[in-house]
Amino acid sequence: MLTHASPPAAELGTVLRARLTGFTGFLRANGFGVGGADAVGVLDTSQHMGILDPQVLHWSLKALLCGRGDDWRRFDRLFDAYFLPPNKSLFAQSNFGAAGTRDAADACDAAGARRDAAEFEAAPGTDQGVAGELDADSARHGASREESLASTDFGELNQAQQAYEIETLMRHFAKRLKRLRLRRETAYHHGRRLDLQATIRRSVSCGGTPIRLAWKEYRRVRPRLVLLVDVSRSMRLYSFFYMRLARALCAELADVRCFIFHTRLTDVGAALSDPDPWRAQERLHLLAIGWAGGTRIGECLRDFNRDHGARLIHSRTAVIVVSDGYDTGEPTLLAQSLAALRRRARRVVWLNPLLNQRGYTPESRGMQAAMPHVDLLAPGADLASIERVLPRILETLR
């Protein structure tokens, strides 16, 4: 099962050892939490279990090197990519990439394949065959790797770079998010309105001469943001990005609540604010597990109104719904729930990732039902489009 050309027998042991221990490095490059001790563990394991039966080696290393459910699910493909001869892994890969990429239902698989390809490339010591396949893959999608980051689809973005870009944009957003003026007043260092009461109180220490003036100003607060992100199958390509966006936003602003919905609604605030990004991802994954199926936006919004509406939504709340509007539920329920939400909240913004795709018109029943009840319908498929609509969103939230 090893792919190297036959070296002299004396070197074979060294090559074998290097190949086996190299696997831990490969896994580490792909985000597994394995360390140096595990390399020793791999050698121990292969000694105990033998390396001649690929299945046994596969099972044993899987038990040894996986640490969590996410690792468990990704291990098989990584094992094959590392140990199988290039032509076999090529076969597995091309099967993966064959899904129709323009089809919304299959888009997730394609994105998965692309992400896998990126994973494989990022790892050192990978066979040539995988890299070759990678080129073919990107050619098929008609996009080069050098394409400007700002307009790349989210599925193809390098994680670290993307995280940085998103954080920058969200910091920008948070900075520009205007504070809403309240009628209540509060003390200020300087201002236009004199706080007479406080000025007189201060003058007492100076024998009644108002030397130090006190000012007051209308209190300003940032609107509370409530994010409702659709993570259904049709949104798979974008939901991951929006989770990162929500995470960055949570880090910048204090008063952000985030929910994901699908066929049910779940609060992901706690999971998002986990300091460890990997763990946050894993927790989100756990939350979203086993929910395959359609989207029921109307029901989810109704549930939100019922369970969280009274608590979370006040007159300074801006609700941002992220969804493509493909709804398997009742459009009338969606319209009703959204109308109820809008009555309660200050603004309702709907971001639709598909909106700036060529040839897309918001004709789906869900979108049709929702449109009369949102303050702003904006596209949001990638960072560039979000950046473009940011001023409009800010304008609406004011």
Next chain:
Amino acid sequence: MPEIIALQRQFEAVGYVAEPALAAALLLMLKLDRPLLVEGDAGVGKTEIAKALAAARGARLIRLQCYEGLDVHAAMYEWNYQRQLLAIKLLENDERPTAVKEQDIFSERYLLKRPLLEAISCAEQPVLLIDEVDRADEAFEAYLLELLSDFQMSIPELGTVRAVTKPLVVITSNGTRELSDALRRRCLYQYIDYPTFAKELAIVEIRAPQAAGHLARQVVDFVQSVRRLELQKKPGIAETLDWTAALLRLGIATINDDGAERILDTLSALIKTRGDRAGFTREVVARIAATC
């Protein structure tokens, strides 16, 4: 690999169907002396692994059920205060020096062994099951780590207790809390999914031999269809077996859409939440039963 097959046979003999991947992990666990961390949904047979392992090796099973607020006294050891107090009373008239008396009071006779101490002081290698470790708090996890790395425990009054034999440790987790990376790194890992049709059929045939054949196939088919529905709580293997028993008890020998009413009566063994139960109307049951 013959060893894996032998292990699978052993497990089958005690009524547990182990997939080759699990058998390989168990074999590795025996060879590397590492604990096995098992994760998966409720009811997929995580705890059963430890029970089957103990039964297959003829070893003693020591179980520590974790819960919130589990502390050292409940998990490791505790002094038997009542007996100690009595002993002090009795020793009042004793002529021996105080130091000797004190040593007597803090001897092993007055020590209540809790599961973890029990496990490391067994003469023969036991199986230690630490069930639902995610329910215990992080401090306990850290303590557990210490035990799992050295297999020794220090009791201030007695000194360090070293393991006579290293127990086989099986840890299960339901994912209510994220476990620390340190614990994960020290363990072999196994994620157990809901069983495939073939595996579940094998389990039903082993555990409920009266249902073997046509009924077992139908039962498994039905349960697999139910799992594909969108439920709050999907039925696990335990539920499948319960339901099979319920069907047998009511004398239902075949599942078809005519008998939907009677099946509906037994569904309480399979469906465990009110919301899910409400979704199972006569029509739904009849539709699923018709495909079995």
